[in-house]
Amino acid sequence: MINKKFTSLGVMTSGGDAQGMNAAVRAIVRTGLARGLDVYAIIQGYNGMVRGGDMIRKMSWDSVGGIMHKGGTEIGTARSTEFRTREGRLKAAKNLIDVDIDHLAIIGGDGSLTGANIFREEWPSLIEELVKTKKISKQKGELHPKLKIVGLVGSIDNDMSGTDMTIGADTALKRITDAVDMLASTAASHQRTFVVEVMGRNCGYLALISALSTGADSVFIPESPPEEGWEDRLCKIIATNRDAGKNDSVVIVAEGAKDRKGNHIQPHYIKEVLESKLGQDTRITILGHVQRGGAPSAFDRYMSTVLGFHAVEHIINAGESEEPMMIGMRKNKVTPVSLMDSVNRTHSIYECIKNGEYEKAIDLRGGSFREALATFKTMRQASPKPHEKGKKQKKLAILNTSGPAPGMNMATRTAVRLGLDAGHKMISVKNGFQGLIENELEEMDWQSVEGWTSLGGTVLGTNRKHPTDREYYPIASTLDKHQIDGLLIIGGLSGYQAAYDLMNNRDKYMAFDIPMICVPASINNNLPGSDFSIGADTAINNIVEAIDKIKESAVASNRTFVVEVMGRYCGYLALMSGLATGAERVYLHEEGITLKDMMDDVNELKEGFLSGKHLALVIRNEYANHIYTTEFISSLFEEDGGSIFDVRKSILGHIQQGGNPSPYDRNIATRLTTRAINELIHLTENNKKDCGFLGMTSGQIKLTDLFELPRMIDEKYQRPKEQWWLKLQEIAQVFESYKP
Ligand code: ADP
Numbered sequence: 001m002i003n004k005k006f007t008s009l010g011v012m013t014s015g016g017d018a019q020g021m022n023a024a025v026r027a028i029v030r031t032g033l034a035r036g037l038d039v040y041a042i043i044q045g046y047n048g049m050v051r052g053g054d055m056i057r058k059m060s061w062d063s064v065g066g067i068m069h070k071g072g073t074e075i076g077t078a079r080s081t082e083f084r085t086r087e088g089r090l091k092a093a094k095n096l097i098d099v100d101i102d103h104l105a106i107i108g109g110d111g112s113l114t115g116a117n118i119f120r121e122e123w124p125s126l127i128e129e130l131v132k133t134k135k136i137s138k139q140k141g142e143l144h145p146k147l148k149i150v151g152l153v154g155s156i157d158n159d160m161s162g163t164d165m166t167i168g169a170d171t172a173l174k175r176i177t178d179a180v181d182m183l184a185s186t187a188a189s190h191q192r193t194f195v196v197e198v199m200g201r202n203c204g205y206l207a208l209i210s211a212l213s214t215g216a217d218s219v220f221i222p223e224s225p226p227e228e229g230w231e232d233r234l235c236k237i238i239a240t241n242r243d244a245g246k247n248d249s250v251v252i253v254a255e256g257a258k259d260r261k262g263n264h265i266q267p268h269y270i271k272e273v274l275e276s277k278l279g280q281d282t283r284i285t286i287l288g289h290v291q292r293g294g295a296p297s298a299f300d301r302y303m304s305t306v307l308g309f310h311a312v313e314h315i316i317n318a319g320e321s322e323e324p325m326m327i328g329m330r331k332n333k334v335t336p337v338s339l340m341d342s343v344n345r346t347h348s349i350y351e352c353i354k355n356g357e358y359e360k361a362i363d364l365r366g367g368s369f370r371e372a373l374a375t376f377k378t379m380r381q382a383s384p385k386p387h388e389k390g391k392k393q394k395k396l397a398i399l400n401t402s403g404p405a406p407g408m409n410m411a412t413r414t415a416v417r418l419g420l421d422a423g424h425k426m427i428s429v430k431n432g433f434q435g436l437i438e439n440e441l442e443e444m445d446w447q448s449v450e451g452w453t454s455l456g457g458t459v460l461g462t463n464r465k466h467p468t469d470r471e472y473y474p475i476a477s478t479l480d481k482h483q484i485d486g487l488l489i490i491g492g493l494s495g496y497q498a499a500y501d502l503m504n505n506r507d508k509y510m511a512f513d514i515p516m517i518c519v520p521a522s523i524n525n526n527l528p529g530s531d532f533s534i535g536a537d538t539a540i541n542n543i544v545e546a547i548d549k550i551k552e553s554a555v556a557s558n559r560t561f562v563v564e565v566m567g568r569y570c571g572y573l574a575l576m577s578g579l580a581t582g583a584e585r586v587y588l589h590e591e592g593i594t595l596k597d598m599m600d601d602v603n604e605l606k607e608g609f610l611s612g613k614h615l616a617l618v619i620r621n622e623y624a625n626h627i628y629t630t631e632f633i634s635s636l637f638e639e640d641g642g643s644i645f646d647v648r649k650s651i652l653g654h655i656q657q658g659g660n661p662s663p664y665d666r667n668i669a670t671r672l673t674t675r676a677i678n679e680l681i682h683l684t685e686n687n688k689k690d691c692g693f694l695g696m697t698s699g700q701i702k703l704t705d706l707f708e709l710p711r712m713i714d715e716k717y718q719r720p721k722e723q724w725w726l727k728l729q730e731i732a733q734v735f736e737s738y739k740p
């Protein structure tokens with residue numbers, strides 16, 4: 001499969017650093033080695049390429065060990081003015097040819113990728129010149145007639161077209177939401193306003209999504225500059241929110257935000273406006289480089305690993321004439337896209353902003369950007385729109401079911417506010433279906449969900465109650481008594497199954513003849529019809545953070561950690577956290593465990609420790625096998641590891657379910673619930689009784705008929721029959737099974 005002459009692959013990080021670059025480098029190095037290539041790291045990007053010598057270093061399997069959890073880039077990055085010149089690029093070409101590199105994987109922003117493409121286009125002429133000036137032999141020149149490149153986008157701003165997420169953006173968003181959550185609590189204590197500046201010179205993604213995720217009062221982004229007179233409107237928003245009882249006012253400003261005349265909107269100007277016009281005590285926080293720093297989020301580690309793997313596969317298999325590609329993630333699928341098309345589209349967004357074509361700029365950012373902007377504008381109001389006269393108000397009830405999932409509160413808040421804004425009555429139910437049995441319902445108003453964005457757990461309370469036949473009657477009488485027109489069920493599988501049963505008992509209970517929509521919320525991500533469920537990302541982050549600490553506890557010894565994670569019979573948490581932490585082995589129920597597997601694994605671990613490994617990690621899903629428990633596996637490994645390594649086990653337990661929701665969970669909670677409540681309103685207003693469950697599949701939000709539930713669920717193991725993420729095992733195995 002590998003082109004005969006293709007033996008050496010260069011990998012580099014360039015431009016601004018971004019969390020997750022290390023995971024991408026690790027994946028590229030290890031996949032390259034596993035595919036039989038020599039892999040070289042080019043230290044400090046184009047700088048190192050121009051300097052050559054020991055700035056181009058041969059990598060081994062171990063040279064990228066223990067880097068995944070680190071922020072920044074271990075192989076360094078830089079900005080090189082020399083590489084911008086032909087002279088500089090000539091030196092770079094010579095240095096690469098010296099070690100037979102004519103394939104490059106570049107992780108950087110649009111500048112770095114543009115530079116790489118210029119280098120690629122120029123390569124034949126550079127080689128010609130090097131041969132002519134006898135800097136390289138004719139033979140060498142003939143061996144390397146072309147330069148092949150593949151790009152990964154490392155940029156915390158999420159500013160590149162062609163990929164839904166760039167490496168580092170999820171972590172930066174996490175830094176911002178964590179900071180704003182903290183500021184909100186001190187702001188509330190003093191009734192202060194905080195103006196928070198976040199990164200994003202040309203792109204408002206971080207500002208907009210963090211504003212939506214934290215319940216900020218206002219946001220300024222380059223794609224949507226405010227109309228003249230915005231100062232008065234901002235004051236009005238802050239003042240009305242204050243009057244309505246909100247004590248913590250937060251304004252988020254992207255560093256590149258401008259008004260319609262092209263003047264920068266500076267945080268200190270906003271402060272002046274709020275202080276002079278409202279007399280508000282206003283403080284400024286410029287988050288700055290904090291956003292770039294620290295350990296990468298689970299998503300950045302996972303995505304970078306998957307993209308790095310595919311970048312190598314792509315460059316190995318790319319045809320002769322193929323134009324250079326960038327490996328992106330679109331609609332939850334790894335997608336190669338034309339590198340220069342993506343760069344040009346990215347630049348065209350900047351041009352649109354410069355030329356005042358804002359609507360076009362927003363369109364080019366993609367559908368979910370516009371949707372986020374619209375949702376933000378509704379959510380930040382101080383009260384719902386005035387009720388339309390003559391419009392019949394519906395009564396919509398919301399309940400949380402199954403185990404608590406971080407993001408449930410965000411979902412409930414979104415549903416309550418959007419429902420109220422559409423003119424309907426929103427009713428909360430305490431403790432899931434138990435609350436319907438016991439008639440624990442309460443009408444919600446706009447302010448009742450204030451401050452819920454950052455709260456973990458569930459304020460409404462949840463319960464795994466699956467109502468029995470005898471409990472249908474009290475449920476029906478509660479629904480009747482309150483004249484509920486529709487049910488929104490935010491939770492896990494027990495909620496879906498309960499809704500299915502109510503629907504099937506409509507002939508006996510008229511009250512069940514209402515539309516019911518289920519929204520997936522479960523840390524286990526074991527729900528049908530959705531690639532993701534609300535809460536799972538937070539749980540994976542909790543696991544990854546715990547494993548980082550566990551690993552740090554074993555600096556000096558030869559130790560294997562066996563870590564048990566949740567998920568019931570679904571191995572999603574185990575596999576994803578395994579990919580994000582670089583586990584040596586992951587045990588899943590879906591795959592099963594045999595004694596032979598364990599013996600092979602123990603032997604591999606022994607070999608690893610004997611050849612210099614100090615630390616190993618094995619992740620086991622809680623129900624992977626009822627005989628081969630975590631205790632059993634740990635004892636077996638301990639016994640068989642003898643004097644070569646020792647074993648510690650760790651059962652992570654409920655810390656996986658707790659904590660503030662991650663920005664990703666807040667974001668999907670908002671998106672799924674926006675669609676769910678709109679659907680429910682549409683059904684009730686049109687007297688329809690459809691029931692379904694919502695989900696995000698391949699990047700699209702889809703509603704599946706509730707009748708499909710039994711067909712899509714593995715009844716015995718309470719997980720979907722089809723699980724998209726199982727195909728990621730192929731990638732995990734490359735990293736597990738390679739032997740140097
Ligand atoms: P980013 O990759 O994060 O956008 P920069 O725009 O600073 O960061 O680019 C990083 C490096 O890529 C530059 O210092 C330079 O060496 C190289 N580079 C960027 N643009 C070009 C170009 N047009 N021609 C050659 N090299 C370039």
